[in-house]
């Protein structure tokens with residue numbers, strides 16, 4: 206592996222630099238315009254990948270960031286037999302990458318590569334669950350829901366890829382949730398990967414791709430816990446992969462949500478109603494003809510609403526959709542005992558089920574009930590240390606609530622999960638160092654220090670930081686551990702003094718990404 210890495214050497218960086226030069230291969234693309242910032246950014250990405258370091262690049266609109274990271278990422282992935290994961294926050298950017306940038310590079314790059322979009326598995330129809338739902342439709346669905354199920358069954362015969370985006374009309378979520386692919390239900394025992402499985406087909410396509418485009422939420426969901434990531438020998442999602450975060454200004458927020466706790470009133474209600482819905486008298490307890498389970502679930506639907514109504518009356522939402530909870534026991538715990546009783550009942554009924562598929566469905570709901578109970582207990586007691594707690598209104602008309610808790614300082618978590626040694630991660634955005642969101646400030650995060658607020662920089666600059674983690678002072682080298690500021694207004698090279706605005710902003714940016722920023726030197730480079 207070392208030999209391979211050495212074989213690329215600086216020749217790889219030089220090749221990327223030439224690709225973006227005035228007369229390089231990219232100049233043959235339609236509407237090409239030479240941009241020094243783009244060339245510098247591509248070179249910095251190539252260098253970071255080659256040296257297995259992490260990189261933060263802030264570049265304003267118009268720099269051409271996506272080509273600047275895609276090109277070195279594709280070349281590096283192919284030459285090193287790695288996989289490039291490109292994570293974005295918005296669907297628009299995913300579409301731009303897959304339908305505009307990738308086709309350009311397919312024409313110009315002297316190599317063949319494949320790129321694919323990774324969707325969450327719940328986006329795919331599970332033919333096995335559909336078949337079961339059709340068999341049990343009288344016990345599980347109301348009349349209109351049965352019609353919706355039939356529509357989905359018709360569509361399943363003709364769909365291209367069995368994913369939600371191939372459906373012309375959005376399905377009823379109550380029906381879709383019972384027929385989509387689910388990891389805990391999809392096991393060798395229950396299915397064994399049927400040949401007509403849309404999810405498995407999509408997975409095969411992904412595994413043969415060199416570049417995988419994904420969104421931040423799904424990425425953090427798949428990354429699992431910091432401990433799980435810490436145990437990995439290499440890579441993040443696949444062995445030997447590397448990640449490029451575009452729109453990286455949202456990474457902290459998304460990571461906090463995924464790593465933290467979120468109990469939604471809507472989600473909890475739906476889970477209980479899948480067991481038994483007192484309004485429609487349908488559910489899995491009806492399929493299993495379990496009267497005790499039916500009674501427990503029927504009572505719990507009301508109790509869930511009463512509990513959240515009590516939470517709502519203890520919050521003040523006059524200033525917005527979020528309310529910070531500063532002390533434990535915002536309301537009396539009237540619900541965790543009932544959730545425990547329901548979970549035990551589900552376990553009991555699942556033991557009796559001889560049908561493996563039904564057993565897996567029940568166990569999955571039992572797991573969700575347990576997670577909700579644990580989350581509510583932690584929220585009410587505020588027993589997770591160094592966490593911030595808040596209640597949020599959710600839903601189109603803000604008719605539901607969610608209870609949330611997230612680590613106050615996400616930086617140590619990101620260091621363990623993302624900025625690991627022997628991995629490469631590139632973060633880029635137009636607004637990395639100047640972001641101060643209302644949410645962050647309102648929930649009192651320490652991530653955005655006061656310095657952040659007074660450190661706005663011109664959007665024309667690129668900040669790139671090549672950093673090896675962990676840095677030891679005795680190994681500190683200006684060449685290897687620097688933040689580079691490229692600014693049009695600074696036509697000459699100058700070392701920023703330690704109290705300059707630029708240095709503070711750069712440090713703040715690095716602190717966001719790496720947990721510390723005070724040990725960097727910042728330099729301006731001529732444009």
Ligand code: SF4
Pocket residue numbers: 330331332333334386387390391392395396397398399401402403404405
């Ligand atoms: S492999 Fe999983 S997703 Fe595919 S049909 Fe079987 S259970 Fe469903």
